[in-house]
Amino acid sequence: MRKVVLYIATSLDGYIASPDGSVEWLPTPPPNEDYGYGNFLATADATLQGRATYEQVLTLGDWPYPTLTNYVFTRRPPTEPAHPSVHFVTEDPVSFVSQLKQQEGNTIWLIGGSMLAAPLLAAGVVDELMLFIVPQLLGAGIPLWRAQPQPRPLVLLNQQAWPDGMALLHYQLPAQESQQAVGRSAQQ
Structure with a gap:
């Protein structure tokens, strides 16, 4: 089975973007x-993004993930053409x-944002968290974390710090019964 990894940068006070989304x-x-980004990217063959994250990525220049299959979750698919690797998804993200x-493939990179990550975390479909802590306090912005229905224990897999203050915390999320049930029903 493929794994889903939330690989994301956050300020020390837990924001993934400024109040305006930048x-x-x-x-x-x-x-x-590159803080290990190239090594991680080499393991992935798909991305998951919310519409706001997708639009933010578009402002950064050329589409950065042309060799990956990119799924953008939105209620309203855009009318303008997208890169051929981009697929807009209007169905329930958890399902x-x-x-x-369950399909063949490599790591699925959950890029963000928090509105997409929250239901996936709550449903137990996220397998690992790779959090890059940026040594800055933003004070306000778009939060990384949204309310979760219950506490979740995490297992620390790796930690790393760089001289400029960047830090990586890599956690595994133990399987939840709801995720195990989804896997069993998909195999039947």
């Missing part, structure tokens, strides 16, 4: 440093991603 506060990596995990 990410200009994210630092430019030092020369010859869609649960089925996607």
Whole structure:
């Protein structure tokens, strides 16, 4: 079964974007440093994005994920043409991603945002969290975390810090009964 990894940068106070949705506060990596992004990207063959995240990515220049299959969840698919690798999804994210995990393939990268991540986390379809903590306090913005229906224990897989203050916390989310039930029903 494929795994879903929420791989995301957050400010130390838990924001993934400024109040206007921009990410200009994210630092430019030092020369010859990508904080392991290239290695992670080489493991993925699909992305999951909410509509706001997709629109933010579009402002950064050329489409950065042309070799991946990109699923953008939205209530209103745009009328303008998208990159051929982009597929707009209007169905329930939990059902869609649960089925996607059953297909052959590599890591599924949950890029964001928090409105998409929250129901996927609550349903137990996210397998790992890779949180890059940016050493900044934004004070306000779009929060990484949305309310969850119950506490979830995490298992620390790895941690790493860089001289510029960036830090990676890599966690595994133990399987929930609801996710295990989805997997069993998909196999029957």
